[in-house]
Amino acid sequence: MRLFDTLSREVRELRPIDGSSYRFYCCGPTVYGPAHIGNFRTFVLQDVFRRVLETGGTRTLHVRNITDVDDKTIRGSQAAGQPLAEFTAGWKAKFHTDCEALGCLPPHIEPGAVDHIPQQVAMIEALVEKDHAYAAPDGSVYFRIASFDRYGELSHLDRRELVLGKTQETRANADEYEKDSIADFVLWKARRPEDGDNFWSSPWGEGRPGWHLECSAMIREYLGESFDLHSGGVDLVFPHHENEIAQSRCACGGNFAAHWFHITHLLVDGGKMSKSLGNLYTLGDLAERGHGPMEVRYVLIGAHYRKPLNFTLDSLAGAREALAKLAKGARALAARAGGDHVLNAVGFGPFQAAWEALNDDLNTPAALGGLFTGLREASSLEGQAAAEALAAFNRLLRALGLELPEPEPDAEIPADIQALADERWAARSAKDWAKSDALRDDLAARGWLVKDGREGYQLEPA
């Protein structure tokens, strides 16, 4: 497949550098609360990315970390009166539940920062040894960005300005005397009283690793010095990913990531999503409003990953209808396929355009459109041809990670409801419209919908 690369700023064909499996790393969540739909736009698109590769026959190795120690997790655990590990374990479990509901495949490896302290310390030691890092008097260790020529390459920021710390006129609180340069970032944070019990020992004293370091250390551990692709939300381009590149290339050599895949943030109701505006939705918030996770997934993949996506509650309602329409189309196709078997599972038939869209810079909205036009095109197919089209449709759905709603199982109809409905049908058959309509209203009031047919009727829960 072809995908835009943040570093080179061009769409490039992806090829596994080891020739067999495609190995990639995604920056995972900081587990201090429930993730919101903005977070999930990133994780869902990364999931579609992986599914498209796998559908295309490429094996993958998907590594995604859990940030389980930082200011927010420490503060959160203290506020909750829990040990850090217990606190983060709870939110990690919640994250997994949400991901599963959204149809995201679990990564093959999901390392946590706390479990990789020695690896992080080792990386700092290597950096200090090569003079890319230095210890400050308070026991913190910083990376010297002036020592890395390519600093700023990924974010395309002016390196000289970054080194001098002149990128922003408004940086007022430049009172960090510990650092050689204002722009140097922390690798090891010296222990502070507010860290509580959350500190580890190191050659520089007690403290904890800086945020950027965990990804570099875990990538080295599980993917080595060079790997295929690194992904995250756009906001991570600078400084997080820029810093990872600096740390990893200076400590290990190697090329680090061959390709950078960043997902643009979403907007809510055309504006910024924020807690204060009350539009920062979690899956739980949306469930309370009656919107299931598949509707959320549909909306999240409804815009191209490099464009802002305007998330609205109306679009969720639209997603439900769209999913129902797809399910209906699939059932109709299955009915026309009858019991015929698929002989030729190669190619995507009427859904070829949708498949190509996914492989062309992960164009999920175009692929969704192709699902509908494909179904229309397939509506004339019968027997084996229909079965093959259905197989292609289902493969595409799996690539998108969509699960279609099942038809409502025939609900248990209470005897009194059944009796009322029979009575209504009798009245209707006798052309007693007044009685028939009254009984229909009656049934509606009890939560049952009557669907009349020529030879009889069906009852459905409203």
Add this chain to the structure above:
RNA sequence: GGCGGAGUAGCCAAGUGGUAAGGCAGAGGUUUGCAAAACCUCCAUUCGUGGGUUCGAUUCCCACCUCCGCCUCCA
């Protein structure tokens, strides 16, 4: 101030130097005693604004307007 992205129908959203996918909503029709459901059909002479290049621009160029992101730990 620097770098980057976006502005396409009521809403969401693809796309292209050659005359605008798809979804939702809406409208009409078939069916129905009337509804519902189902099925069918319709729904942007136009792509933020103003110029320019071109046989032709929504697509390329310039200017302007509006919105958004990043510019030191936010997906």
